[in-house]
Amino acid sequence: MFNCSQQTALERRGRMRLDSHAQPPFAPRCGLPGAIRRATSSAPSAAVPRSAPVPSQHPVRPSSGAVRCHSAPAAEPLTSPPAQPSSGPDFVLQCEETGTSIHVFGVEHLAPQPHIGEWIIRQRPQAVVVETAMGPEHGSLAGNVIRCGDPTVVDPTAAFFLRMFCQIGVTLQEFKDGDFTASPLWNQVRSSYNGEQLAYIGAFTTGAPLVFGDRPKDITYRRLFGLTTIPQLDQGFSYAAVQNYRAFMGLPPLPYDPDNLPVTEQIMMQEREAVMLKVVHQLCHNCLPQQHLQLEGQGQQEQGQGQAGYPRDLALVVGSAHLPGLEHLWRSGRWRELVGGGSSHPLAASQLLTAPPLPAAPDSDPQYGLRRGLMEAMLRLxxxxxxxxxxxxxxxPVPERQSTSYTAVQEVYGSPRMQLASLPRELLDRLVAGLGCDFYEVLQPMRDIRPINGGPGFSEDMVMYVRGLNFELE
Known part of the structure; x- marks a missing residue:
């Protein structure tokens, strides 16, 4: 590593692009000569104790010369991300065999999106399918259904929200002027809950079954841990870092490339999207094992486009990151291949709902701490x-014998520079400019230590180097 500090004059300092309304995911520190700057670590202090001992068997050593690349905030603002639809679904899929329309809504999990609940209340789909379950019982199996007064809900938190949302639904039904969304109560509700919660309320208000479309979380965790290699987890870290920085810079996400997704994205996103589409397909054909829709008394005209005996409309409410994958998998039919077994094959028999067993003796696996640390570092992004x-x-919990390597990986991958080192040169050059040195080259030791590049993932020298970046002394 070379030292750039002597090349950087104060009047020639460049800039690190900063949004005036949000902090960057992680950025090189801006500082003046003689100042001591405290960096923000991405890893929680409880998970990465600064006094943790680290092994010294991996001799990847950063250069002893201190790198002091300075930067200043950019003046120009970043572009804003595209606005979400405000009145209807993001797109509509068609189940050609039954004439069912599948209205797909993308949600930002903590953002109020009242149009989702309002659409459900006004259009009254025959079922509402959600990615996020209302509680442990609801989320224990793909296709599970929950309704008001469901006696199977025993989790106290889930039972509380079920009672509250159902009470809101009952109160809305008492509004006699037609459109429930015109009631004074809805004006309060629409700004108090996020998009997913408003979908729950919309389903309970109209009497539609609320269907859990995703697979249980524990299956995804175990598949992610047991079916990936250490370099693949490292690649997943890079993918998440790039997506975060692109969003921060006002750039669109990476183009959706279903044939070249990292293995981690296939497990965390694509497989789950295929499961959700299988649940939706079963609802289209009114053959979901947990719920037979009561449509027999509805004629062809009342069903609209739907054929007699099949639902006319379904609502699918998912995180917005799933939208490209869902649309591609449905239109290409590839979800059938991923789920396997043909259209009539039960979802419970799909390989996507199986997972390898957890390690019987993780404390005896020398790679366990590295694998676990990388997986959590990737997910934390x-x-x-x-x-x-x-x-x-x-x-x-992480076994005590593996805690040293685990905390070392967390510390190295929790460093702001490791995220920056994950960016391709062209994106890094757009993010950081005018430092008086080639910052891509400054980050080379961080790239060298990564398993995806043949490195060990951590070393005592690298941990000490990362700790030293918390202070900038000149």
Missing amino acids: SVTREVLADLVTVLG
């Missing part, structure tokens, strides 16, 4: 802390 907590309940 795209999921919530609640998901990471769920992961621990499924995989169990």
Whole structure:
């Protein structure tokens, strides 16, 4: 590694693009000579203790010369991401055999999107399929159905929200002026809950079954841990970092390329999308094992485009990141290949609902700490802390014998520079400019240590180097 500090004059300093309304995922620190700057670590302090010992058997050593590349905020603003639809679905899929229309809504999991609930209440689809379950019982099996007063809900939190959402639905039904969404209560509800919750309320208000379309989370976690190699987890980390930085810079996501998705994306996204489409397909044909839709008394005219005995409309509410995959898999028919077994094959028999057993003796596996640390570092870039907590309940705690390598990986991959080192040169050059040095070359030691490039993933020297980046002394 070479030292660029002597090449950088204060008046010639370039810039790191910053959004005035949001912090970047991670960025090189901006500083003046003589200042001490504290960097923000991506890894929670509880998960990565600074005093943790690290092994020294991996001799990947950064250069002893300190790298001090300075930058200043950019003046120009970033572009805004495209707006979500405000009145209807993102797109509509057709089940040609039954004439059923599948209205697909993409949600940002914490954003209020009242148009989703309003569409459900006004259009009254025969079922509402959701990616996110209302509770453990609802999410224990793909295709599970929940309705108001469901006696199978025993989880206290889920039971509380079920009662609350159902009470809102009952109160909305008492509004006698026709459109429930014109009631004073809806004006309060629409701004108090996120898009998924409004979909729940819409289903309970209209009496539509609320169907869990995803596969249980523990299957995804175990497949992700047991069916990937360490370099594939490392590749997944890069993919997530690139997507995050593109979003921060106001760029569109990477083009959807179904034939070249990282293995981690295939397991975390594509497989689950295929499962959701299988559930929707069963509903189209009114053959979902958990729910037979009561449509026998509805004639062809009342059904609209739907044929007699089949639903006319279904709503599918998923995270917006799933939209490209769902549309491609349905229109290409590839979801059938992924699920396997043909259209009449039961979903429960699909290979996508199986997972390898967890390691019987993880403390004796010398690669366990590295694998577990990489998997969590990758997930931390795209999921919530609640998901990471769920992961621990499924995989169990990290064995004490593996904790040293686990925390070392967390510390190295929690470094802002490791995310920057994951970016392709052209994206990094758009993000960082005018530092007086080639920042891509500055990051080369971070790339060298990565398993995807043949490196060990961590070393004592690299951990000490990363810790030193928390302070900038001149």
